[in-house]
Amino acid sequence: MHDAPRRLKSATVSFMTQIHPTAVVDPAARLHESVVVGPYSIIGAQVEIGAGTRIGPHCVIEGHTTIGRDNRIWQFCSLGSDPQDKKYAGEPTRLEIGDGNTLREFCTVSTGTVQDEGVTRIGDDNWIMAYVHVAHDCRIGSHTIMANVTTLAGHVRVGDWAILGGLTGVHQFSRVGAHAMAGFASRIAQDVPPFVMVAGNPCEAHGFNQEGLKRRGFGPERILAIKQMYRALYRKGLTLEAARAEIEALRAEHPEAEADITMMLDFLASAGRGIVR
Known part of the structure; x- marks a missing residue:
C-alpha cells in the first residue's frame, strides 16, 4: 500500500x-x-x-x-x-x-x-x-x-448567453432569444425577445439585461440602442408592427448596433407563438 x-x-x-x-x-x-x-x-x-x-x-x-x-x-x-x-x-x-x-x-x-x-x-x-x-x-x-x-x-430554442432561472418551464416550440434572462420559476409560453428580462406566471417583461450586456463588453452606444428597442416593444403602447418599424428606423441612428437590431428584427419576424409582452 x-x-x-x-x-x-x-x-x-x-x-x-x-x-x-x-x-x-x-x-x-x-x-x-x-x-x-x-x-x-x-x-x-x-x-x-x-x-x-x-x-x-x-x-x-x-x-x-x-x-x-x-x-x-x-x-x-x-x-x-x-x-x-x-x-x-x-x-x-x-x-x-x-x-x-x-x-x-x-x-x-x-x-x-x-x-x-x-x-x-x-x-x-x-x-x-x-x-x-x-x-x-x-x-x-x-x-x-x-x-x-x-x-x-x-x-424549444435558446439563444447564446441566455439565462434561465431555477424551476423555469418553457413551453414546446417557444424561443428564448440571445442575452435574454428569465427569473426564478418563470412560465414561458411565448417567445422571449433577445436582451429582454422576464419573470412570473404568466410571464411578463421586466426590463432588459443591461448588467449582463455590460459584462459581455457591450459599449454604451449599443446598450442605448437596445434600451430604445425595449422601449418600442414595451413602453410606448405600440402594436408589434409599429414597434418593428421604429426598431428598423434605429439603424440610421445607431450604426454600431446594426447586428443587434438585425437580430431583434429577425427574431420578431419569426415569432410564431407571439412574444411575451
Missing part, C-alpha cells in the same frame, strides 16, 4: 485506467483515450466522446450521441435516451453536445424526432445545473446558464 502513491505519480495513465472497472462501455463506442468514465456508468454502442471529457458515476449515455471536448458530466445524468414523444417509432435520431459544457447531477437530454430535424443540439460552454431536462429537438446555443430544475419542452 505504501508503494501505490509512487507508482501512480510516475506511471503514464493508460486508456483502460480511465474507465472504472465497474463501468460498462460498449466495444463499438468511440471514446478518446483521455476520456474518464466513472463507476457504474453505461456507454452505448453509438456514442462518440471527445478528448478531455469526464463522465461521472452512474451516468447513462446511449443512442446516436456525440459529445465534444472537455465536457464535465456529473453523476446520474441520462443523455441520448429516446424522446418522450408518443410518435417516436425508433428512428435513428441524434443528440449532439459541443465542447466545454457542464451538466450537473440528474440532467436528462433526449435525442430528436423525425417530426423536426431529428437532432437535439447543445452548443459550447453551457452551464446546466442539476435536474435540468432538455427535451427532443431542442437547440441550445453557447454560453447559456440554466439553473436547477429548468425544463425545456420539445422543439
Whole structure:
C-alpha cells in the first residue's frame, strides 16, 4: 500500500485506467483515450466522446450521441435516451453536445424526432445545473446558464448567453432569444425577445439585461440602442408592427448596433407563438 502513491505519480495513465472497472462501455463506442468514465456508468454502442471529457458515476449515455471536448458530466445524468414523444417509432435520431459544457447531477437530454430535424443540439460552454431536462429537438446555443430544475419542452430554442432561472418551464416550440434572462420559476409560453428580462406566471417583461450586456463588453452606444428597442416593444403602447418599424428606423441612428437590431428584427419576424409582452 505504501508503494501505490509512487507508482501512480510516475506511471503514464493508460486508456483502460480511465474507465472504472465497474463501468460498462460498449466495444463499438468511440471514446478518446483521455476520456474518464466513472463507476457504474453505461456507454452505448453509438456514442462518440471527445478528448478531455469526464463522465461521472452512474451516468447513462446511449443512442446516436456525440459529445465534444472537455465536457464535465456529473453523476446520474441520462443523455441520448429516446424522446418522450408518443410518435417516436425508433428512428435513428441524434443528440449532439459541443465542447466545454457542464451538466450537473440528474440532467436528462433526449435525442430528436423525425417530426423536426431529428437532432437535439447543445452548443459550447453551457452551464446546466442539476435536474435540468432538455427535451427532443431542442437547440441550445453557447454560453447559456440554466439553473436547477429548468425544463425545456420539445422543439424549444435558446439563444447564446441566455439565462434561465431555477424551476423555469418553457413551453414546446417557444424561443428564448440571445442575452435574454428569465427569473426564478418563470412560465414561458411565448417567445422571449433577445436582451429582454422576464419573470412570473404568466410571464411578463421586466426590463432588459443591461448588467449582463455590460459584462459581455457591450459599449454604451449599443446598450442605448437596445434600451430604445425595449422601449418600442414595451413602453410606448405600440402594436408589434409599429414597434418593428421604429426598431428598423434605429439603424440610421445607431450604426454600431446594426447586428443587434438585425437580430431583434429577425427574431420578431419569426415569432410564431407571439412574444411575451
